[in-house]
Amino acid sequence: MSGSYTQYAPVLYGIGAVNELPDQVKGFGANTVLCLYDRGVAGCGIGPRVMGILKDAGITAYAFEEVEPEPPDYQIDNIYNEYKDKGIDLVIGLGGGSCMDTAKGVAWLFTFKKESIRPYLYHDSRWMWADFPLILIPTASGTGSEVSPVAVITDTSCNFKGGILVHTTLALLDPELTKTAPPFVTATSGLDAFSHAAESMTTKVTNPKSDVLCTYALSNIMKYLPIAMEEPGNMEARNALSISANFAGIAFSSASVHLGHAMAETIGAAVHQPHGLCCALTVAPCMEYVGDYTPDRIKMVADAIGVDYADIEDDGTAIGLRVGDAIRDLLRTCNIPSFADRGVTREQIMALVPDVVSNFHALKCPVPLTEEMAEKYLARICDAY
Numbered sequence: 475m476s477g478s479y480t481q482y483a484p485v486l487y488g489i490g491a492v493n494e495l496p497d498q499v500k501g502f503g504a505n506t507v508l509c510l511y512d513r514g515v516a517g518c519g520i521g522p523r524v525m526g527i528l529k530d531a532g533i534t535a536y537a538f539e540e541v542e543p544e545p546p547d548y549q550i551d552n553i554y555n556e557y558k559d560k561g562i563d564l565v566i567g568l569g570g571g572s573c574m575d576t577a578k579g580v581a582w583l584f585t586f587k588k589e590s591i592r593p594y595l596y597h598d599s600r601w602m603w604a605d606f607p608l609i610l611i612p613t614a615s616g617t618g619s620e621v622s623p624v625a626v627i628t629d630t631s632c633n634f635k636g637g638i639l640v641h642t643t644l645a646l647l648d649p650e651l652t653k654t655a656p657p658f659v660t661a662t663s664g665l666d667a668f669s670h671a672a673e674s675m676t677t678k679v680t681n682p683k684s685d686v687l688c689t690y691a692l693s694n695i696m697k698y699l700p701i702a703m704e705e706p707g708n709m710e711a712r713n714a715l716s717i718s719a720n721f722a723g724i725a726f727s728s729a730s731v732h733l734g735h736a737m738a739e740t741i742g743a744a745v746h747q748p749h750g751l752c753c754a755l756t757v758a759p760c761m762e763y764v765g766d767y768t769p770d771r772i773k774m775v776a777d778a779i780g781v782d783y784a785d786i787e788d789d790g791t792a793i794g795l796r797v798g799d800a801i802r803d804l805l806r807t808c809n810i811p812s813f814a815d816r817g818v819t820r821e822q823i824m825a826l827v828p829d830v831v832s833n834f835h836a837l838k839c840p841v842p843l844t845e846e847m848a849e850k851y852l853a854r855i856c857d858a859y
């Protein structure tokens with residue numbers, strides 16, 4: 475039996491790396507760029523700063539500052555149709571996952587010169603990889619979208635979320651861009667990255683490369699996320715979180731995620747809560763599931779986050795519970811509210827058992843997910859935190 479691992483985008487990283495953006499743009503032979511971000515990135519000054527860096531270097535740069543969350547198909551189409559005749563030869567996505575996914579969608583339309591992306595969200599697009607020059611610059615350490623080949627875009631006619639595939643030319647990580655993120659964004663982004671690493675280390679399609687990346691990400695997020703919460707300007711912490719989120723993104727691009735994201739995405743869609751928060755609240759029960767069914771793998775997670783299990787060496791369930799408790803301690807340190815705190819009831823969550831089992835992330839669970847299992851771990855989300 476064979477396995478696979480890969481990396482979809484080269485990475486330029488480091489404090490101040492954004493100042494090298496013009497050299498990178500010119501190095502790709504581009505001189506007219508479209509930079510996509512949202513009002514938050516504009517309002518905190520990062521958007522205008524990046525535009526200034528580009529323009530000061532003599533690059534013609536257009537800014538689109540109104541990127542919407544949960545990228546809607548009509549916005550991808552509108553941006554492409556507005557800018558397709560302006561000589562754009564490179565697209566930049568600057569911000570969180572929505573900004574980067576929107577940039578991926580626009581780059582996809584520039585590649586295939588289609589007026590609308592909606593039909594292709596359903597298309598068997600495995601061979602339709604966009605390769606229009608694209609630079610992705612995250613402003614929070616979380617989604618790993620800058621190195622994942624997929625963009626999730628919403629068909630707004632029926633609320634279906636579909637995916638398109640993109641070769642990203644460069645991922646640019648500058649931890650300085652993350653230090654102004656609000657505490658809730660720092661916490662939920664960091665825990666989203668934590669969940670990517672914890673789940674990628676425990677799927678049924680793990681690989682040696684993702685194991686190494688996940689070990690680094692888990693140990694560093696465990697250590698540095700509380701420091702970044704306490705001292706937002708601590709650049710050692712911001713740098714470690716930036717690399718960790720990126721490593722976790724590379725890991726899940728080949729090893730995938732599983733039960734945690736199956737529960738998080740199902741709950742998030744049903745009760746309209748942010749992705750990072752949902753992942754933060756589902757990762758501990760997910761690790762309890764891992765302990766129940768794959769004891770060797772829960773030990774790897776425990777080792778990475780510094781949980782001692784010498785006294786319960788042969789009891790995967792007990793190790794899983796101990797790992798779960800350590801994660802819940804991290805959540806409390808980061809001031810993560812429970813679903814109940816957010817007005818979501820136990821009844822709402824427990825009604826989602828069938829949807830969790832049929833979620834496509836469940837296909838990567840290390841052992842097949844049954845309704846009884848989904849019920850058990852959904853209940854833990856409500857009752858244990």
Ligand SMILES: [Fe+2]
Pocket residue numbers: 617666670735749753
């Ligand atoms: Fe995620």
